[in-house]
Amino acid sequence: MDLFGDYTLRLVALGSAILGATSGALGSFAYLRRQSLLGDAVSHAALPGIVLAFMLTGSKVPLVLMLGAGLAGWIGTLAVRLVVRRSRVPYDSALGIVLAVFFGVGLVLLTHLQKQPESAQAGLESFLFGQAASLLKRDVVAMAVLGAAALTILVLLWKEFKILSFDSDFAASIGLPVRRLDGLLTLLLVVAIIIGLQTVGVVLMSAMIVAPGAAARQWSRRLAPMVVTAALIGVTSGVAGSLLSSYVPRLPTGPTIVLVLSVIVVVSLLLAPGRGLLWRSLKIASLRTVPDLDPVLMHLYALSHQHPDDPDHGHPVAVIRTMSLPGANIDAALEGLASRGLAERTPGGGWAPTAIGRREAQRIIDREAGEGP
Amino acid sequence: MADGNRVWALEVEDLTVAYGDQPVLWDVDLQVPTGVKMAIVGPNGAGKSTLVKAAMGLVKPVAGEVRIFGRSGDGAEGQIAYVPQRATLLWDFPTDVIDVVTMGTYGRVGWIRRSGAKERKQAEAALEQVGMAEFTRRPIAELSGGQQQRVLLARALVQDAPICILDEPFQGVDAPTERAIIEVLDGLASAGKTIIVVHHDLQTIPEYFDSVLLLNVRAIDSGAVADVFTEENLRLTFGGRVGVLATSGTGEV
Numbered sequence: 312m313d314l315f316g317d318y319t320l321r322l323v324a325l326g327s328a329i330l331g332a333t334s335g336a337l338g339s340f341a342y343l344r345r346q347s348l349l350g351d352a353v354s355h356a357a358l359p360g361i362v363l364a365f366m367l368t369g370s371k372v373p374l375v376l377m378l379g380a381g382l383a384g385w386i387g388t389l390a391v392r393l394v395v396r397r398s399r400v401p402y403d404s405a406l407g408i409v410l411a412v413f414f415g416v417g418l419v420l421l422t423h424l425q426k427q428p429e430s431a432q433a434g435l436e437s438f439l440f441g442q443a444a445s446l447l448k449r450d451v452v453a454m455a456v457l458g459a460a461a462l463t464i465l466v467l468l469w470k471e472f473k474i475l476s477f478d479s480d481f482a483a484s485i486g487l488p489v490r491r492l493d494g495l496l497t498l499l500l501v502v503a504i505i506i507g508l509q510t511v512g513v514v515l516m517s518a519m520i521v522a523p524g525a526a527a528r529q530w531s532r533r534l535a536p537m538v539v540t541a542a543l544i545g546v547t548s549g550v551a552g553s554l555l556s557s558y559v560p561r562l563p564t565g566p567t568i569v570l571v572l573s574v575i576v577v578v579s580l581l582l583a584p585g586r587g588l589l590w591r592s593l594k595i596a597s598l599r600t601v602p603d604l605d606p607v608l609m610h611l612y613a614l615s616h617q618h619p620d621d622p623d624h625g626h627p628v629a630v631i632r633t634m635s636l637p638g639a640n641i642d643a644a645l646e647g648l649a650s651r652g653l654a655e656r657t658p659g660g661g662w663a664p665t666a667i668g669r670r671e672a673q674r675i676i677d678r679e680a681g682e683g684p
Numbered sequence: 685m686a687d688g689n690r691v692w693a694l695e696v697e698d699l700t701v702a703y704g705d706q707p708v709l710w711d712v713d714l715q716v717p718t719g720v721k722m723a724i725v726g727p728n729g730a731g732k733s734t735l736v737k738a739a740m741g742l743v744k745p746v747a748g749e750v751r752i753f754g755r756s757g758d759g760a761e762g763q764i765a766y767v768p769q770r771a772t773l774l775w776d777f778p779t780d781v782i783d784v785v786t787m788g789t790y791g792r793v794g795w796i797r798r799s800g801a802k803e804r805k806q807a808e809a810a811l812e813q814v815g816m817a818e819f820t821r822r823p824i825a826e827l828s829g830g831q832q833q834r835v836l837l838a839r840a841l842v843q844d845a846p847i848c849i850l851d852e853p854f855q856g857v858d859a860p861t862e863r864a865i866i867e868v869l870d871g872l873a874s875a876g877k878t879i880i881v882v883h884h885d886l887q888t889i890p891e892y893f894d895s896v897l898l899l900n901v902r903a904i905d906s907g908a909v910a911d912v913f914t915e916e917n918l919r920l921t922f923g924g925r926v927g928v929l930a931t932s933g934t935g936e937v
Binding site: 343345467468469470471473474476477478480481483484485486528531532533534536537651652653665667668670671674 | 737740741742761762764766768772773774777778779780783784787790791793795796798799823839843856858859860862884885887
């Protein structure tokens with residue numbers, strides 16, 4: 312029972328690694344584009360496709376079922392777009408509707424099939440939570456080919472997808488076909504999802520899409536390292552989950568992979584330097600004493616209104632301190648305003664807003680008046 | 685500027701845009717001469733951002749036509765450098781300053797190909813120009829509002845387009861950044877580029893711009909600041925709730 316001796320285990324681990332790499336890399340883009348729920352909707356929408364593909368062809372060849380899953384998932388994304396464009400239903404609700412309707416139809420079809428006398432349908436329900444042990448060599452080959460194709464397109468159109476994700480208006484302004492690129496990236500996401508359905512299943516597949524990207528983001532400051540890290544996290548979870556479930560009896564592979572992944576996510580959220588919760592709470596503690604500059608500027612502006620004919624009239628630091636939260640480092644805030652040209656020290660030792668500072672303060676007031684509830 | 689039959693940098697004719705059944709722009713006509721610095725002003729919801737987006741083909745109009753240097757349709761490609769509203773971007777995106785600025789070269793680099801050393805040089809020069817040279821490798825999530833705006837401006841500089849459109853570039857930036865942006869725009873204008881800025885602050889218009897479009901769903905008036913930026917026109921645009929007037933000089937609101 313080790314990775315190099317056991318043929319089945321080797322196959323399962325390899326399949327899970329392919330699944331982890333593709334869903335990690337492509338899921339990163341879904342995560343960055345705030346489309347995490349899209350993966351959830353697509354994977355659930357794949358279920359009726361799997362069942363229908365079997366009902367129409369009578370075949371359980373994975374490639375046939377994958378094709379059905381991919382078609383249904385793709386139709387699901389089109390349905391989401393249609394609902395958003397033709398109704399007043401917002402995007403997240405549209406995703407929820409499509410997920411529920413497609414998954415519901417899938418379950419109805421599946422239940423109907425299971426009531427049939429012949430047992431040819433046996434095993435289809437394993438697509439709910441995945442059944443890695445059923446992976447054959449031809450399945451892993453199909454996964455590898457699909458995954459390699461998706462990742463190749465991702466690498467070729469790297470800068471186009473990057474700019475689409477970061478600033479789609481700008482992408483359109485330099486003449487990129489934003490709609491078609493968006494459709495292609497979604498299609499690649501569908502491919503990543505159907506690669507994982509047999510191993511992880513429709514219910515847990517969304518975790519494989521979202522989680523590697525979420526964890527990798529904590530450790531990376533640029534896109535390429537993030538996507539590579541996410542793919543590595545996917546591979547690690549896949550292989551570790553396969554190994555664990557083979558050592559521990561009756562531990563299902565798919566859920567175990569997702570559990571390993573969840574541990575990586577939690578550790579990343581807590582510990583990552585710069586972004587981790589632990590790091591941030593340390594940093595916030597050290598910053599607590601310097602207040603935001605805006606409120607201090609507003610106080611100065613309010614004070615300057617008391618001398619409408621002498622806008623440069625200075626006010627002592629003590630007055631501003633009493634107007635602010637206790638313990639705030641007002642001197643540092645005033646120096647900060649001065650360095651931005653918004654306030655200045657007056658000859659009498661007090662502080663006054665500059666002309667630019669007064670304008671900025673008025674602009675903040677206007678903005679809050681215009682955008683308030 | 686050619687004598688005789690003059691070609692406008694940007695020409696908008698009978699432009700009408702609607703979101704759903706809500707018209708945001710109504711029969712707008714606009715002619716922007718080459719080399720001007722034009723401000724687009726109007727109240728919230730006047731369609732200012734929509735107008736510039738429609739000019740670049742980002743928004744499909746219900747009716748009307750847009751011509752860039754006399755050409756309609758896809759003639760806009762490479763002609764316009766666009767600085768979107770800072771707040772509409774995802775600043776948590778994992779990238780750094782130089783990478784964002786290099787995006788300005790993607791239009792001419794073309795599909796699939798990567799940007800190289802030449803593009804990087806151009807990006808570095810643009811960062812120098814906006815005073816951000818020492819921030820090259822800084823993740824964009826760690827920039828202040830003013831620094832973010834300078835980075836977007838540098839990206840537009842790298843595009844080296846004859847028309848530069850900026851949407852609210854002064855919103856929420858610090859005073860030195862505001863001055864730096866104005867300096868860069870002045871430089872572009874004296875190099876013969878056409879500058880169009882969606883702008884919020886009426887008080888600075890006579891100082892910063894030479895032409896103005898007053899917009900409130902319809903185009904109220906457009907032309908040289910001296911001719912168009914009048915009390916009467918402002919009242920027509922803002923519906924009488926404006927106390928800021930170019931003539932009063934004190935600037936109290």
